[in-house]
Amino acid sequence: MEEKLVMEEKLVIEEKSEMIEGSTEPENGQEKHKDLDEYAYKNISYTTEVFKLELRGLPRYYGIGQLRKFLSKKMNLNISKVKAPAIKSKWAYVCFPSAEERDKGLTTLNGAKFKAAILQAKVADPAPDPFVKRKNEEAREGSNKRCKVETPEEQSLVLRSNVSPLWNVPYEEQLAQKMKEAKILINRLGVDLVKTNPDLRQWANKQKAENDGLICKLLDIKSRPEFIDKYRNKCEFTIGRNDLNGKRTVGFRMGTYASGTIEVVPIDDVKFVPDLMKKAVKVFEKYVQESKFDVYSPETLQGNWKQLTVRVGTQTDQLMLVVGFHPQGLTEDELQAVQDEIKHFFVEGDGAELKVNSLYFEIIKRKDKGEVLPPAKLLYGKEFIQDKMFDLVFNISPHSFFQINTRCAELLIQTVKELADINDRTVVLDICCGIGTFGLCLAKDCKRVMGIEIVEEAVKDARINATQNEISNSDFFCGKAEEVITSVVKRVSGDRIVGIVDPPRAGLHKNAIQMLRKTENLDNFVYLACDCKSAFKNFTELGRAPSKIMLGAPFVPVAAVPVDMFPHTNHFEFVLYFERLQSTFQCEQTDQDGQSDAIKEEPECKASEE
Incomplete structure (x- = not known):
């Protein structure tokens, strides 16, 4: 049945x-x-889509960043955006803020030389909505x-299939599917590494012989079956209309704008959303339905209520709400009145039943070039909520990164510790450290923690988290990883450094990869990827042969473990442990100059010295 x-x-x-x-x-x-x-949007609001050039004749090898730099710096053009249909595409679109700037670009770029390629430019038609x-x-x-x-039942089925496609698959089968996907990824990595660096072939063959045909050891997937439901501690809910009943709704979109739907439907049956979050959504939805302001429409660009971000402390039951609102030309006094009404609702009105710990108001709208939107404004309560991990207490601000599955994050950190053999003689270099979660949870097991993070607010939180947990062996530095890694690592002398890399979904910037490779006393690190397909280029770049650009011996994968941080979805966190090749491969053949056959450009094989 x-x-x-x-x-x-x-x-x-x-x-x-x-x-x-x-x-x-x-x-x-x-x-x-x-x-x-299909072009009515041109008359609704300002868009650079109408000031666009089609640029052809691009060279075979280039990066979008290189092209942007060429256009803005060398050609001195005021560009808004550059978009190519695919990687290594021979053509791209370049958008400008005005017709005058576009015409200047047309004159300047026709016949210009970019990396020895002669460019051709022409005015491009705007894309249809x-x-x-x-x-x-x-x-x-x-x-x-x-x-x-x-x-409503059909609505629920479609939504669940979109946001949690494995919701009706037995959990053991979910794990088996993800383990199979992990094996496919490691298989592909082995092929791509040798393609990128043929000098790795001997090492790769040795690894495959020891690991059942895989480039590295693949350990069984780790999970916490007791916490597979109601696990998310953060969700961003869209505010829109439910096509079925026409009501204003706070929930998830049924599909994408490009697929032809902007409908928002309830999240009552979505398994990964906790009860407190669902209750907050329903309470605020009632407020929106009774408001004189309408919901925002991506089709007409009209309306005000746009988004509700909800953060909960999984182990503290603390609640943060961030109300996203499009101002649509309202005056400062009118916006202040909106904020006062929201505050009154949650402090003294029907919303008081939620006992909100932290309430924010945030302007969400399309930014004009050079415009800086105001930060989220605290309306009530503390600037942060708190959650616990390994008995440590963490302050979490509105835009701080914190692993969305708190319970499984503990398992993830334990996995990192075991893979990298972190002990009291180890210095942990936490790259993209956020609010310090990984480093601080490992502080008691290692000699010292040094965290690097680009978001200043997160660095402040990390330092506060260290102080309130009485952790004295940690330091946190603000800046781009590629710009500060060298100076941070120089603070360590004679100790074994293990890096932890937990980058955004797209992976590390190529400059950060180059800096990791050239950092001499960094020979081991753990890479955490929530989307391996996006981060795959990082993995192959780490193993690229030494060159003038990519200094230092290659990093190669030694072991990998999938961790199911996202039950009921196709995603998982992939933990890969990398070591420098000379630390993992015994060079058996060395020529008279002391050069390894495996790494021709390296002066010596350090494995034999160890």
Whole structure:
């Protein structure tokens, strides 16, 4: 019976998600559809899309950053954005803030030389609005083309399939799927490393012989089955309209703007959202429904209520709300009145039942070039909430990074400690440290912690977290990793340094990779990737052959462990432990000059010295 129900649910999900059935002809008696204007957005608000050039003749090898620098610095052009259809594309779009700037770019770039390539530029047409374009396609294909969601139950099924596609898969099967994906990724890494650096072939063959055909040891996936539901400590909820009943709703979007939907639906049945969060959403939703201000529409760019960010302390039950609001030309006095009403609602009105610990108001709108939006404003309570990890107390500000699954984060940190063999003789270099979570949790097990973080607010929180937990063997530094790693590492002499790299989803900047490679007394580090496909280029760059740009011996993976930080989704945290090649591979053949066959450009093989 249960299997039948699951199959029926899957059929409904497939029908709603794929939206492929039906006639392309209009039914009898219906008028032929008149297309909506796909370029109406040009008249609604300012956009650089209308001041765009198509740039062709780009060289075979270049980076978007290099192209931006060439355009703005060398060509002295005032550009707004650069976008290419794909990596290594031979053409790209360049947008400008005005027609005058675009015309200057057209004159300057035609015939200009970029990395020995001769460029050609021409004025480009603006792109159609993807939402309106999709609506027109659906209308032309017929009213039956799109299988409509007709009940709240169907709505719930479609939403769950989008935000948590494994919600109805037994947890053991979820883990098996993720373990299989981890093995595929390690297999691919082995192939790509040798392609990037053929000198690694001998080392790679030795590794594969020892690890069942894989480039490194792959350990079993780690998880906490007792905490697979209601685990998220932060969610950003969209405020919009529910197409089914027309009501203002706080929840998740049913799909993307480009797919033709801006509908927002309730999150009552989403497994990973905790009860306190759901309650906060419902309470604020009632307030929005009774407000004189409307919800923001991505289609018309009108309306005010835009987003509700909710953070909870998993082990403290503390609650932070950040209300996102589009000002739409309201005066300062009118905006202040909005903030006063929100505060009154949560402090003295119906929202008081939530017992909010920290309440913020934030302006969310599209920024003009050079514009700096004001930071989130505290309306009530403390500037932070607190949560616990390994009996340590952490202050969490509105935009601080904190692992979204607190319980599993403890397992993640323990995994890092075991993989890297962190002990009382180890100095931990925590790169992209956020509020200091990893370093401070490892402080009692290591000699010293040094954290690097680009966000100043997070660095302040990290220092406060160290003080309130009476941790004295930690230091935190603010700056780009690629700019401060060298000076930070110089503070350590004679100690074994282990790096911990927990970068944003896109991975580390290439300059940071180059700096890791050239840092002489850093021979080991752990890389935590929540999206291996995005970070994959980092892994291969770490193993690239030494050159004038990529100094130092390559880093290679020694062991990897998937950790299921995100139950009911396809994602997991992949923990990879890297070591410098000379620390992991015994060089058996050395020529008369003392050069390794495996690393021709390195002066010596340090493995033999150890």
